Amino acid sequence: MSKVSLKEGRVRQKLETRSQILEAAREIMKAKKKLSLEEVARQAGISRATIYRYFPNVDLLIIEASLDIHYVSPEELAEKVASKTIDEGFLYIQEYFNKLTLTHEPVFRQYLSAVLQESLASKKKLRGGRRIAALETLMATYEGEMDEETLENLKNISAILMVDAIMTGKDVCGLASDKISHTLRWGLEMILKGIQADMKESA
Incomplete structure (x- = not known):
């Protein structure tokens, strides 16, 4: 999808630039103007070449911007789980993203289709990483409650049990939304219970 790696180099700056591009695209869409990479470049005050490194084609940008409208920021999600236990926090984040996926399933399918198509020609197969950003913000709340390796594994398996797993549940297993x-x-x-059991044994 993107020609820019969001996990290497100046990560925070890259994420800010990406957010700036999406914000400009959303403003254009709200004004019901025709969206183009050139128009987004003017709106964001960023060169077209820079935008192209993040979004190689306008279709991908439109889909991503459409999804972005519905997301709550990682900071807002962290506030919502501040009083919850670590298990409750991870389950809350999972429920939030899975409900969002099922509510806007056609848009998510368009997005995944566009990303997969773009990945054939790109060495960078990274997506926006909203799940990871939310989970990492959540992890900061519970720092010290689990060892670093366990928390990292929990973050990754939590992300796996979201949008991609929903599509597998529907397309491969034939499950209805509520069953998924x-x-x-x-x-x-079950994973959280296993972790808690291991922690009690190690205590």
Whole structure:
């Protein structure tokens, strides 16, 4: 998808630039103007070449900007789980993203299709990483409650049990939306129970 790696180099600056591009695209879409990379470049005050490094084609940008409208920021999600236990926090984040996916399923499918198509010609197969950003913000809240390796593994498996797993549940397993939500929550609950059991044994 993107020609820019969001995990290497000046990560924060790259994420800020990406957010700036998406904000400009959303403003254009809200004004019901025709969206083009050139128009987004003017709106964002960024060169077209820079935008192209993040979004190689306008279709991908339109889909991503459409999705971005519906997201709550990682900081807002962290505030919502501040009073919850670590298990409750991870389950809350999973439920939030999975409900969002199921509510806007056609847009998510368009996005995944565009990303997969673009990945054939690009060495960078990274997506926006909203799940990871939210989970990492959440992890900061519970720092010290689990060892670093376990927390990292929990972050990754939590992200796996979201949008991609939903599509597998529907397309491969033939599950209805409510059954998918229940199954994915059950999976994460079992993992969390196993972690807590291991921690008690090690204490």
